[in-house]
Every structure is written in C-alpha cells, then in structure tokens.
Amino acid sequence: MPYKPGLHIISEFTSTEQHLLASSQHFRQLLDTTITAHNLQKVGEVYHDFDGGGFTAVVCLTESHISIHTWPEFELATFDVFLSNYQHENDHKARAIYSAVIEFYGGAELQKNEIKR
Amino acid sequence: MPYKPGLHIISEFTSTEQHLLASSQHFRQLLDTTITAHNLQKVGEVYHDFDGGGFTAVVCLTESHISIHTWPEFELATFDVFLSNYQHENDHKARAIYSAVIEFYGGAELQKNEIKR
Numbered sequence A, B: 001m002p003y004k005p006g007l008h009i010i011s012e013f014t015s016t017e018q019h020l021l022a023s024s025q026h027f028r029q030l031l032d033t034t035i036t037a038h039n040l041q042k043v044g045e046v047y048h049d050f051d052g053g054g055f056t057a058v059v060c061l062t063e064s065h066i067s068i069h070t071w072p073e074f075e076l077a078t079f080d081v082f083l084s085n086y087q088h089e090n091d092h093k094a095r096a097i098y099s100a101v102i103e104f105y106g107g108a109e110l111q112k113n114e115i116k117r
Helices: A018-022 A025-037 A091-105 B018-022 B025-037 B091-105
Strands: A006-014 A042-049 A055-061 A064-071 A076-084 A108-116 B006-014 B042-049 B055-061 B064-071 B076-084 B108-116
Touching: A006 A091, A006 B006, A018 A025, A018 A064, A018 A091, A025 A055, A025 A064, A025 A091, A042 B055, A055 B042, A055 B055, A055 B064, A064 B055, A064 B064, A076 A091, A076 B076, A108 B108, B006 B091, B018 B025, B018 B064, B018 B091, B025 B055, B025 B064, B025 B091, B076 B091
Parallel strands: none
Antiparallel strands: A006 A076, A006 A108, A042 A055, A042 B042, A055 A064, A064 A076, B006 B076, B006 B108, B042 B055, B055 B064, B064 B076
C-alpha cells in the first residue's frame, strides 16, 4: 500500500469573539499549550498581525502544519490542521486540536472538510 | 452575501525528481520567482529541511498561504495553495501557481481537491 500522509481538516467558522480574531496573542497561547499537550514538535512558525485587525499564523510541525487566517470585520476565520502519520497515527490529535480551536472561539462552522491525504 | 475568503487547492502528487523533493533549495527559488511574477506579498515563511531528506515549507502571504511537505523516500509531496480574494479575485493565480509547481516536479497527481472557502 502506498504511504498516505495523514488527515487534513479544513474549516471556515464564524465567531463573535472579535478580540480573539483581531490579534494573534491569545490564539498563540492556546496553540502553544495544545501543541505541547499533544507532544507535537514545532519546526518553525509565522505570526503576522495586520494593521487594522486580523492575523495570519502558520505553525510548521515535524507532522506537517496548522494555519489560521482571520477577518474580524466579517467575524470569520479559516482554520487548517494537517498532521501526518509518519511515525504515529495522529488523526485523533488533528481532531482534538480542531475541537480546541472551535471551542476557544465559540465558533460556528460554515464549512468543514476532512481530507485523507 | 457573506464574504468568501477564496480558493484553496490541495493536492498530493508523486515525482521521480528525488533531488527536488530531498531539499528545499530549488523549490524555494521557484516559489520566490512565482510569487513575484504574480504580484503577491510575503509576510513570513518557514523552510525546514529534515535530516535524511525531505522538507516542509510554508509561505504566508497577505493573501493566505502556500505549503509543501515532501517525502523523497516515497517520491511523494503534499502541496496547498490558498489565496484569498480580499482585495482582488485571485483564483486564477492559485491555479497558475499550482500548475507551476506540478510542472516543476513533473508531478503525477494522486489526489486534487479545490475548496472554495
């Protein structure tokens, strides 16, 4: 059987927590805590806060990546978590991280796809 | 109509160009050239080459992100390009970047999804 990298969850959600969408600070704390809790390994990250509100963040892991883009003016965010299964089966961790982010934002899903890559 | 962020192309492909999968150097040159050619704006990037071969790269743009993860030992890569339409309609640029990457690798698609986010 050919190697299958893993599960990618890809979502858009709305949130009325505009301060959590406006700046990356609190999301960064959440994500760092969550990454540590799941024994995942960061290899690099980008956090970029836009003038006027909203941010982009990508965290690269040995197990692929997590990304978010926010539009506080539309109470909207896109979120991705893609964890490869190279050394461990990580689908449950991808789902747990996704749930933690939705809960953090009190998010209402507009669209969610799970792609087995 | 609610705001729709844009087009996300998400793909896995195989390539026999193992040296292009093993190290990020040539991909980085391709991507920098392509980003400039399409008048896109970088806000940060991560390039991480793994010991033993393979790399992870994410480039954050004002228009979202581009990511790649490679497994040269399986002649395999996952590639994503997500361009938001915040100030311009960018779907054609997402497709052009995707095509440039597939061509660069002489890639054979295993799976490709286009998600309108």
